[in-house]
């Protein structure tokens with residue numbers, strides 16, 4: 044579905060000189076700096092994959108999405124998506140993709156989403172009977188029926204975002220790009236959008252690419268993750284591998300029925316390489332290393348030896364993982 048080979052994008056940025064004299068000199072000769080926003084990016088994606096592109100601010104995610112959607116022309120390298128070269132065959136290509144930019148709207152502000160949907164239907168020349176059935180399904184699954192006839196400017200962010208997702212899918216594309224689709228939304232709306240996307244991927248085999256800063260988006264939706272840093276791809280693989288290699292392990296909190304000291308827990312866990320922290324007289328936190336087999340052992344040993352009233356298991360967040368990758372970025376280049 045997607046083939047990207049040695050993709051590069053450079054921007055030439057004007058450098059302003061300092062002070063009044065500098066501004067005066069700028070009038071006659073300008074200084075420029077070249078920024079490599081995307082640097083030698085290569086990856087392939089099969090039809091029906093749902094994957095995430097992550098990285099810190101300025102890593103090059105938006106520039107990549109803009110090249111993949113045909114908005115920007117690469118400085119060099121190749122992109123072939125669904126048989127099209129995006130920036131060369133834009134008109135035909137955009138009929139096969141849907142795009143949601145979390146920060147920008149594709150709905151008409153003074154019209155209702157429903158009117159925008161109808162306009163988009165005629166822009167994309169969507170077949171009427173089938174298109175209407177598809178639209179009904181989008182309205183139902185995104186649960187937007189109760190406000191789809193109100194002007195967009197009167198909708199809340201969460202309501203509008205669900206309408207944006209519907210608008211991007213009016214022409215039933217094979218591929219959907221979402222740039223920060225859940226930014227600023229509350230938990231319930233996030234959940235609704237995620238559920239919808241999962242269902243779309245399963246029932247329509249739609250290929251979905253997501254960029255996000257919200258780690259729970261990735262955990263809920265994607266097995267595969269691409270991590271970018273300073274324009275380069277530094278990891279391409281399973282989220283589970285990413286966690287195994289760069290995660291901090293698992294944190295388990297035990298709430299005890301009786302007063303329990305960290306030293307008592309240490310006695311039963313023996314030489315197990317985990318750290319134990321006393322939270323208060325009745326609760327303790329155990330940091331279990333990455334190895335998968337250790338967690339069941341810690342849980343069963345502690346439960347068998349103490350009167351435990353509650354247990355909470357917390358996995359390392361993907362944000363921690365990305366931070367860990369950045370700390371060792373010299374080493375990770377080999378894993379992309």
Ligand SMILES: Nc1ncnc2c1ncn2[C@@H]1O[C@H](COP(=O)(O)OP(=O)(O)OP(=O)(O)O)[C@@H](O)[C@H]1O
Nearest residue numbers: 054056078080098099100101102103104105106107
């Ligand atoms: N139109 C442009 N002109 C000049 N430089 C640009 C332009 N667009 C992006 N850049 C630069 O390219 C680099 C990558 O930017 P990009 O927006 O792709 O990052 P990002 O990973 O999407 O970041 P964020 O998470 O903040 O959106 C940055 O250094 C940015 O300043």
